[in-house]
Amino acid sequence: MLRTFRLFLIASFVAATFGVPATPAGAAGDTILFGSSVSLTGSLAKEGKLTQEGYDFWKDYINQHGGLKVGGKSYKVDIKYYDDESKPASAQQLAERLIDQDHVNFILGPYGSGTAFTVAQMVERKKMPMVEGNGAAEKIFSQGFRYTFGVLSPAKKYLQGVLDMAAKRKPRPVTVAISAASDAFSLEVQQGVVDYAQTLGFKVVYSNKYPDTTTDVSSVVSAIKATNPDIILNAGHLQDALLIHKGLKEQNVQAKIYAYSVGPDTPDFVNSLGKDANFVYGGAQWSEAVKYQGQAGFYKSAMDYANAFDAVYHHRPDYHNAESTAACLAFQYALQKAGTLDSEKVRDALQSLDIVTFYGIIKFDSRGLNVFKPMVVNQIQHGKLVTVWPEFTANGKPMYPAPPWAQR
Amino acid sequence: MQLFFQDLVNGILAGGILAVVALGFSLVWGIMNIINLAHGAFIMLGAYIAWQLFTSLHVDPFLSVPVAFVIMFGFGYLLQRGLINRVVRAPVLATFLLTFGLSLLIQNLALMVWTSDTRAVTPVYSGANFDIHGVTIPWAKVATLAAALLITLVMYLWLQRSKMGRAIRATAMDVGAAQMVGVRVAHIYGVTFGIGAALAGAAGALLSLSYSLNPSMGEPFLIRGFVVCVLGGLGSVEGALIGGLAYGIVASFASNIDFTLYGQHVSGTGLQDVVALLVLLAVLIVRPTGLAGRATA
Numbered sequence: 001m002l003r004t005f006r007l008f009l010i011a012s013f014v015a016a017t018f019g020v021p022a023t024p025a026g027a028a029g030d031t032i033l034f035g036s037s038v039s040l041t042g043s044l045a046k047e048g049k050l051t052q053e054g055y056d057f058w059k060d061y062i063n064q065h066g067g068l069k070v071g072g073k074s075y076k077v078d079i080k081y082y083d084d085e086s087k088p089a090s091a092q093q094l095a096e097r098l099i100d101q102d103h104v105n106f107i108l109g110p111y112g113s114g115t116a117f118t119v120a121q122m123v124e125r126k127k128m129p130m131v132e133g134n135g136a137a138e139k140i141f142s143q144g145f146r147y148t149f150g151v152l153s154p155a156k157k158y159l160q161g162v163l164d165m166a167a168k169r170k171p172r173p174v175t176v177a178i179s180a181a182s183d184a185f186s187l188e189v190q191q192g193v194v195d196y197a198q199t200l201g202f203k204v205v206y207s208n209k210y211p212d213t214t215t216d217v218s219s220v221v222s223a224i225k226a227t228n229p230d231i232i233l234n235a236g237h238l239q240d241a242l243l244i245h246k247g248l249k250e251q252n253v254q255a256k257i258y259a260y261s262v263g264p265d266t267p268d269f270v271n272s273l274g275k276d277a278n279f280v281y282g283g284a285q286w287s288e289a290v291k292y293q294g295q296a297g298f299y300k301s302a303m304d305y306a307n308a309f310d311a312v313y314h315h316r317p318d319y320h321n322a323e324s325t326a327a328c329l330a331f332q333y334a335l336q337k338a339g340t341l342d343s344e345k346v347r348d349a350l351q352s353l354d355i356v357t358f359y360g361i362i363k364f365d366s367r368g369l370n371v372f373k374p375m376v377v378n379q380i381q382h383g384k385l386v387t388v389w390p391e392f393t394a395n396g397k398p399m400y401p402a403p404p405w406a407q408r
Numbered sequence: 409m410q411l412f413f414q415d416l417v418n419g420i421l422a423g424g425i426l427a428v429v430a431l432g433f434s435l436v437w438g439i440m441n442i443i444n445l446a447h448g449a450f451i452m453l454g455a456y457i458a459w460q461l462f463t464s465l466h467v468d469p470f471l472s473v474p475v476a477f478v479i480m481f482g483f484g485y486l487l488q489r490g491l492i493n494r495v496v497r498a499p500v501l502a503t504f505l506l507t508f509g510l511s512l513l514i515q516n517l518a519l520m521v522w523t524s525d526t527r528a529v530t531p532v533y534s535g536a537n538f539d540i541h542g543v544t545i546p547w548a549k550v551a552t553l554a555a556a557l558l559i560t561l562v563m564y565l566w567l568q569r570s571k572m573g574r575a576i577r578a579t580a581m582d583v584g585a586a587q588m589v590g591v592r593v594a595h596i597y598g599v600t601f602g603i604g605a606a607l608a609g610a611a612g613a614l615l616s617l618s619y620s621l622n623p624s625m626g627e628p629f630l631i632r633g634f635v636v637c638v639l640g641g642l643g644s645v646e647g648a649l650i651g652g653l654a655y656g657i658v659a660s661f662a663s664n665i666d667f668t669l670y671g672q673h674v675s676g677t678g679l680q681d682v683v684a685l686l687v688l689l690a691v692l693i694v695r696p697t698g699l700a701g702r703a704t705a
Binding site: 039040041042043045048049086210212213214215216218219220222223225226238239242243248249250252259266268271272273274276405 | 410411413415419420421422444480515516519523524525526527528530534535537539544546548549619621622623624627629631632656659660661663664680681
């Protein structure tokens with residue numbers, strides 16, 4: 001029995017480090033080759049696909065508009081992908097393979113903080129600039145890495161907008177419950193909520209975590225129910241957001257506000273939950289309602305971007321798509337500014353980048369993190385995503401409080 | 409106290425479905441000595457069968473359970489006769505490689521057919537519940553538990569009473585002796601693997617109600633199935649049931665552990681799996697054959 005168990009562990013390990021190439025190689029003299037490991041299978045497959053769409057949309061735009069001009073020469077752009085199976089260890093190995101064997105010029109980040117963290121370690125070792133749009137944990141940016149840049153607002157801010165919005169509601173909610181998956185990103189979101197809730201005068205009545213591979217959250221839901229909170233928050237990913245929201249209905253947990261760090265923005269959330277998805281809030285890096293005026297070289301407004309994207313992929317872009325495209329844009333403008341493909345000079349150009357795009361401000365602090373862009377809060381109303389916060393960019397008002405489950 | 413009973417109910421409801429998840433895995437392992445790493449992928453297929461029937465033909469997921477059972481039985485039987493049979497006597501690593509490869513293949517095919525979009529089966533009664541003294545119980549999960557118990561009972565009776573069931577048990581005890589009295593071992597292995605796949609399919613169809621679907625959804629259930637099966641005892645129906653319920657209840661109560669140790673906050677829900685595995689370890693030390701396992705040669 002013990003021997004078999006050991007073999008089982010070995011097999012699991014082999015499985016964990018197994019990587020499958022997703023696209024054939026292709027680099028040439030007139031092409032700038034980007035490399036990226038994205039999660040095309042595994043628990044983050046959906047988000048990984050959204051990431052890839054965001055990258056490909058930019059690539060096709062550039063190639064259809066005469067390529068990317070760097071130092072007076074026009075380059076085509078291409079992206080080589082591998083599937084990291086949602087596993088941080090695989091993502092790191094694949095990053096090494098992209099740099100050493102595929103000789104990519106630059107790295108575009110994977111999906112998720114766990115994978116982005118291991119890839120960041122690799123690009124640091126290889127002195128290879130990476131811009132990533134999908135790993136918001138500050139853990140990635142507090143290691144003194146010089147070659148990793150993130151275009152997103154940090155994890156701590158994900159649900160703070162929901163609290164800001166909640167503080168302005170009448171009658172004002174008082175108590176907050178937050179559950180979190182036990183991964184780096186979700187724990188930082190949770191910490192951000194706990195700290196910020198207290199400064200706004202909310203009382204945190206429940207704060208706990210659950211394993212990020214969980215298949216049953218009913219005990220988490222029971223514990224939340226026992227504290228009878230006004231605001232129920234979850235820091236996690238699509239799969240657990242769905243499990244928890246279903247669980248809240250099954251145990252008839254009634255709150256005024258339900259919000260999830262990741263989930264409500266993907267169409268799958270509404271498709272899976274139907275009417276139960278209504279009134280749910282989500283923190284978002286971007287929505288097509290944001291009103292930024294971008295500079296020349298790409299779609300200037302969020303709405304133009306969204307319409308063009310929809311025409312290609314037949315669905316509205318969510319913030320995962322947009323932040324991935326934004327990572328490409330950081331490279332685009334930094335390369336033009338540097339006027340060379342030299343990795344050290346491109347790194348410096350990224351560090352001093354200060355631009356506005358359809359996605360918002362892209363500007364990095366000394367750690368490489370884009371702390372200058374605010375988050376938005378979306379709410380699902382009648383099955384549609386409406387941006388309700390901050391008020392200056394909102395295209396709808398929050399529907400508050402959430403009615404009993406039967407009336408949603 | 410209310411939370412105590414709520415956790416107990418949650419644990420039992422979660423454990424019932426884990427029993428069906430583990431049952432097929434346990435039979436294949438106990439009888440054929442094959443640790444089927446594709447079991448999670450089979451569960452996923454069962455869930456997608458229920459989803460497809462629900463979405464295309466509005467079939468209630470509970471009615472899809474027998475459909476998934478039959479389809480997956482045929483799939484499993486053919487797979488065994490065509491492929492798995494080649495490694496039945498091979499070293500365990502060969503069966504690992506083959507079933508792991510199968511798992512990857514099935515998942516990637518599912519990715520092509522159904523994409524990575526997250527799906528859910530949401531019938532009108534989804535989320536409906538009733539209340540007993542403040543303990544809220546969802547109807548769908550009660551029905552799932554009932555179905556799980558029924559499946560387990562039928563499997564138990566079939567293995568104990570039917571001719572085929574007796575032949576399967578005889579093969580598990582002694583292949584040579586079984587062959588001598590006229591048992592067609594190749595066919596028995598096919599049926600056993602088919603039943604294993606069928607149970608995975610049924611479990612998947614049941615899970616489609618409470619869990620959301622994607623092509624890699626089976627993986628965490630494979631691990632839990634493994635633990636439940638070792639916990640309860642290999643190859644036995646009652647073992648899978650006892651193991652499943654034990655795992656479900658332990659994991660549910662573990663989520664309430666909450667204490668501070670040397671200034672470090674230790675919270676329970678993050679420890680669910682740790683506690684469940686510690687219990688497994690303790691059981692293996694005290695009863696190496698599992699909770700309901702019998703000593704075998």
